[in-house]
Amino acid sequence: MSPVSAAIALIDTDRYDLADHSLIEGCLAQFRAEGICVLPGFLHAEAVATLVAESDHLAPLAHRSATRATVFLAAADPTLPSEDLHAIALDSSVEVVGYDLFPAQSALRALYESEELLTFIGRCLGVEQLFRYADPFGALNLAIMRSGDRLGWHFDMTDFVVSIAIQSSERGGEFENAARIRSGSDPGTEAIAAVLDGTGDHLVRVEPMTPGTLMIFNGRWSLHRVDPIVGDRPRYVALLAYDTKPGTDSTDTLKLARYGRLPDRAATTEATHGDR
Numbered sequence: 282m283s284p285v286s287a288a289i290a291l292i293d294t295d296r297y298d299l300a301d302h303s304l305i306e307g308c309l310a311q312f313r314a315e316g317i318c319v320l321p322g323f324l325h326a327e328a329v330a331t332l333v334a335e336s337d338h339l340a341p342l343a344h345r346s347a348t349r350a351t352v353f354l355a356a357a358d359p360t361l362p363s364e365d366l367h368a369i370a371l372d373s374s375v376e377v378v379g380y381d382l383f384p385a386q387s388a389l390r391a392l393y394e395s396e397e398l399l400t401f402i403g404r405c406l407g408v409e410q411l412f413r414y415a416d417p418f419g420a421l422n423l424a425i426m427r428s429g430d431r432l433g434w435h436f437d438m439t440d441f442v443v444s445i446a447i448q449s450s451e452r453g454g455e456f457e458n459a460a461r462i463r464s465g466s467d468p469g470t471e472a473i474a475a476v477l478d479g480t481g482d483h484l485v486r487v488e489p490m491t492p493g494t495l496m497i498f499n500g501r502w503s504l505h506r507v508d509p510i511v512g513d514r515p516r517y518v519a520l521l522a523y524d525t526k527p528g529t530d531s532t533d534t535l536k537l538a539r540y541g542r543l544p545d546r547a548a549t550t551e552a553t554h555g556d557r
């Protein structure tokens with residue numbers, strides 16, 4: 282089977298016909314209204330089993346990182362008042378397998394490199410033309426979270442992230458989201474502070490990240506986190522990175538932090554944007 286048809290065979294096309302205009306219009310409307318579009322059961326159950334086996338195989342190649350950062354993914358400034366959002370540091374830890382480590386026959390690679398999926402996601406985003414991320418590590422990631430790992434509340438630096446839930450942890454690992462808590466014209470400072478101190482729980486929704494779910498998410502304006510993982514079973518999520526401009530790469534600093542290494546080519550062009 283060619284890599285392209287291998288990818289399409291993983292998708293439940295009876296439920297999600299990638300060329301169906303009403304499906305695309307529904308996704309676009311949901312993404313524009315809520316900054317998120319969740320497609321449960323996007324992959325067949327057998328495909329999820331394949332991806333779990335692939336993730337088990339790839340996991341030993343992952344790089345582990347642990348960070349303390351503000352919701353804006355910056356270092357906290359201790360000179361500011363303790364309640365200032367720029368002074369509050371939150372813990373995150375995760376293991377990541379970079380794109381270059383996915384073998385040629387990888388099912389996740391086939392999904393990411395599928396033109397049909399690229400076109401479908403572009404249409405769901407209302408984007409004329411979508412490009413795969415140019416970061417040789419960050420274009421496709423397997424994110425692995427083990428017992429005690431968490432992602433603290435944060436905003437993404439990219440306009441959208443596409444994720445595929447592969448395996449849930451025994452407990453915890455919930456994806457919590459305060460949708461559209463800020464915008465280009467409203468920094469949402471009070472609401473963000475309320476979510477952080479627990480008084481803004483009504484602003485937060487748990488998104489149903491059951492295995493096989495595809496999620497298109499605008500994390501630039503939505504505050505989100507992953508609850509601490511509990512139990513021995515690792516949480517696996519694939520992160521597929523695209524951009525509206527060709528050639529977008531991340532910085533060497535971000536590559537070193539996330540993957541612990543740099544591409545072979547000596548000088549990596551500094552980022553246009555991107556948080557991984």
Ligand SMILES: O=C(O)CCC(=O)C(=O)O
Nearest residue numbers: 424432437456505507518
């Ligand atoms: O693992 C997830 O479900 C979300 C990942 C995430 O929030 C991120 O990579 O910024």
